[in-house]
Amino acid sequence: MSLGEFDxxxxxxxxxxxxxxxxxxxxxxxxxxxxxxxLATSTDMxxxxxxxxxxxxxxxxxxxxxxxxxxxxxxxxxxxxxxxLALAMPRVDEAFLDGFSRxxxxxxxxxxxxLVGGDTTAGPLNVCITVFGEVPRDGxxxxxxxxxxxxxxxxxxxxxxxxxxxAFRGHLVLDGAALxxxxxxxxxxxxxxxxxxxxxxxxHSAIDVSDGLLGDLSHILRLSGVGATLEVDAMPRSAVxxxxxxxxxxxxxxxxxxxxxxxxxxxxxxxxxxxxxARDAGVAVTRxxxxxxxxxxxxxxxxxxxxxxxxxxxxxxxS
Ligand code: ADP
Ligand code: MG
Numbered sequence: 001m002s003l004g005e006f007d008x009x010x011x012x013x014x015x016x017x018x019x020x021x022x023x024x025x026x027x028x029x030x031x032x033x034x035x036x037x038x039l040a041t042s043t044d045m046x047x048x049x050x051x052x053x054x055x056x057x058x059x060x061x062x063x064x065x066x067x068x069x070x071x072x073x074x075x076x077x078x079x080x081x082x083x084x085l086a087l088a089m090p091r092v093d094e095a096f097l098d099g100f101s102r103x104x105x106x107x108x109x110x111x112x113x114x115l116v117g118g119d120t121t122a123g124p125l126n127v128c129i130t131v132f133g134e135v136p137r138d139g140x141x142x143x144x145x146x147x148x149x150x151x152x153x154x155x156x157x158x159x160x161x162x163x164x165x166x167a168f169r170g171h172l173v174l175d176g177a178a179l180x181x182x183x184x185x186x187x188x189x190x191x192x193x194x195x196x197x198x199x200x201x202x203x204h205s206a207i208d209v210s211d212g213l214l215g216d217l218s219h220i221l222r223l224s225g226v227g228a229t230l231e232v233d234a235m236p237r238s239a240v241x242x243x244x245x246x247x248x249x250x251x252x253x254x255x256x257x258x259x260x261x262x263x264x265x266x267x268x269x270x271x272x273x274x275x276x277x278a279r280d281a282g283v284a285v286t287r288x289x290x291x292x293x294x295x296x297x298x299x300x301x302x303x304x305x306x307x308x309x310x311x312x313x314x315x316x317x318x319s
Contacts, residue, residue, distance in 0.1 A: 111193055
């Protein structure tokens with residue numbers, strides 16, 4: 001590597017510690033959590049060709065690498081504190097590092113989440129982040145808390161990231177503005193951290209949509225021992241997705257991945273509280289169905305008729 005490893009780290013990734021007791025530069029970083037709080041932690045790795053296309057702008061890649069991790073904290077109702085970055089890249093490319101670190105650190109600053117350490121090595125481009133957050137010891141939003149009778153809610157809109165991916169794969173054609181909008185959804189997802197925090201004490205269960213709504217919701221259902229009825233055409237869709245044929249809309253909204261919206265359940269008598277939480281967080285939420293005692297997922301249309309098509313979510317080892 002032309003620019004030395006330590007100079008590279010110092011130039012692009014080392015920042016003075018703020019809330020951390022000790023940040024990057026020693027053998028370990030030191031973090032403290034407030035009394036009564038638990039440390040929430042999660043890791044997500046992004047591999048070129050699998051989780052992002054080589055055409056992505058470095059700034060957006062930096063943003064996304066952290067966004068997908070913050071999304072996991074959001075789904076737990078945890079407040080972001082800090083993260084570490086393990087980065088492998090084939091060579092030192094300062095234009096890449098400059099854009100990547102700017103996108104990464106801009107999102108970090110927006111969420112008060114400090115970069116406190118990591119590892120840097122030569123190798124195929126690969127970005128692995130571990131985030132740390134804090135959440136009240138008994139107050140985390142879990143996948144296992146859904147109860148029969150709960151409403152099922154989702155934030156934002158679903159399916160745009162998948163729409164962009166299908167366009168890049170040449171499976172469908174989007175005009176310039178539509179491609180740009182769906183591409184931004186795919187490359188720059190907004191983690192719903194404020195919503196996760198606002199839903200503490202209201203939501204019974206939550207998960208973020210990384211592999212597709214049906215697949216991710218099925219984790220809640222399995223771990224909670226319940227089932228669900230979903231109204232397929234109630235899925236919130238962007239204007240771009242809503243302009244597509246109905247089959248494409250359903251496929252993208254129900255089984256597309258990479259949306260990083262929150263799916264959560266809450267008692268039907270907490271609808272006002274959910275609406276207030278969403279308002280405070282500045283995010284739209286939509287009721288898309290309800291939890292049943294009977295296991296399995298039943299998809300219905302707006303008239304309540306069963307929709308036969310069964311979609312599966314993305315499985316990294318299947319395709
Ligand atoms: P070690 O030899 O203990 O593995 P390194 O030489 O890999 O430490 O890293 C030196 C310091 O730089 C450590 O504090 C580490 O956390 C930090 N660091 C390494 N890579 C990164 C990175 N990509 N971002 C932030 N800090 C990093
Ligand atoms: Mg190291």
